[in-house]
Amino acid sequence: MKALIKTLIGDRYNALAVSTTITLELILVATGHGAVAGYAVPVFVMAAAILLARC
Amino acid sequence: MVNWHIFVPIFFTAMVEWVEAFTIVLAVAMSIGWRAAGGASVAAFAALAILTIFCDRFLEYGATENWVQGLIGVLLLLFGLRWLAKAIARQAGLKAMHDESREFAETREKLERSDRHASWMIAFNGVLVEGLEVWLIVVALGIHDPGHVSAYGAALAALVVVIALGAIAHAPLSQIPENLIKFGVGSAITAFGTFWTLTAIGGDRIWPAGDWSLVILTLFYFGSGQLIARTALRRPREA
Numbered sequence: 001m002k003a004l005i006k007t008l009i010g011d012r013y014n015a016l017a018v019s020t021t022i023t024l025e026l027i028l029v030a031t032g033h034g035a036v037a038g039y040a041v042p043v044f045v046m047a048a049a050i051l052l053a054r055c
Numbered sequence: 056m057v058n059w060h061i062f063v064p065i066f067f068t069a070m071v072e073w074v075e076a077f078t079i080v081l082a083v084a085m086s087i088g089w090r091a092a093g094g095a096s097v098a099a100f101a102a103l104a105i106l107t108i109f110c111d112r113f114l115e116y117g118a119t120e121n122w123v124q125g126l127i128g129v130l131l132l133l134f135g136l137r138w139l140a141k142a143i144a145r146q147a148g149l150k151a152m153h154d155e156s157r158e159f160a161e162t163r164e165k166l167e168r169s170d171r172h173a174s175w176m177i178a179f180n181g182v183l184v185e186g187l188e189v190w191l192i193v194v195a196l197g198i199h200d201p202g203h204v205s206a207y208g209a210a211l212a213a214l215v216v217v218i219a220l221g222a223i224a225h226a227p228l229s230q231i232p233e234n235l236i237k238f239g240v241g242s243a244i245t246a247f248g249t250f251w252t253l254t255a256i257g258g259d260r261i262w263p264a265g266d267w268s269l270v271i272l273t274l275f276y277f278g279s280g281q282l283i284a285r286t287a288l289r290r291p292r293e294a
Contacts, residue, residue, distance in 0.1 A: 010137045018132045022252060029257040037253055038263045042272055045136065045249055046279050049241075052140035053149060053288065 017048040065209035079181030099182035128251030135244030142238040146284035246272035
């Protein structure tokens with residue numbers, strides 16, 4: 001079970017990056033900034049990938 | 056008798072969805088082989104068949120599609136981000152390349168065993184979510200087609216065409232270096248994850264370029280990842 005969770009989620013940094021991305025998406029859409037989300041979210045995801053690469 | 060007014064639009068719409076599914080399976084097959092990726096696809100089709108048989112009348116289209124897209128989008132983001140980060144780290148020299156030493160080869164074997172499960176799940180989820188979209192298209196557009204014969208026929212014909220075209224195109228891809236493939240896989244999966252999660256939250260119209268945003272996102276992750284790995288993060292490799 002632990003191995004399955006690790007396979008699905010990865011480490012804590014990965015889980016944090018994805019949950020922050022989803023939170024950002026929710027905030028942008030909920031505050032009416034959906035038009036910005038299409039540009040801001042990919043940039044945020046790329047920044048997260050770079051930070052994860054350095055971990 | 057084929058109803059062409061139903062067959063033609065479903066054929067082309069389904070083809071787009073099958074191409075997306077095939078792209079995921081193709082990318083995964085480059086990592087874990089065709090047999091495993093094919094097995095995941097067959098399993099997804101079996102799940103779709105069960106879904107079609109038992110849930111045809113019970114599911115509400117929009118809510119279900121959003122829910123599934125969102126859930127699978129999160130899973131793809133979890134996988135994709137990990138893969139993309141690893142590929143960037145390898146490209147930049149922050150992490151050993153896969154074939155650099157025997158010690159690393161042993162680690163790789165262990166890692167790939169866990170990656171194999173993740174890869175299998177990606178192929179399964181990809182085919183399932185795209186197949187689900189095809190099914191929804193079939194049900195929605197084929198509503199006036201008795202027994203959905205033309206509608207399901209169009210979806211199956213589109214699938215056969217995409218597989219045939221993919222079989223011709225996949226051979227040249229086997230010449231590409233492993234880390235570059237993983238870079239591509241990570242970029243594509245992250246793109247699908249980003250696309251589906253934001254679509255599930257904000258709706259279809261949230262992406263500036265519509266469905267083309269998937270291609271743009273993949274190119275953005277691949278291009279910017281390569282650029283950053285080769286410049287800002289670059290570390291000299293040991294001799």
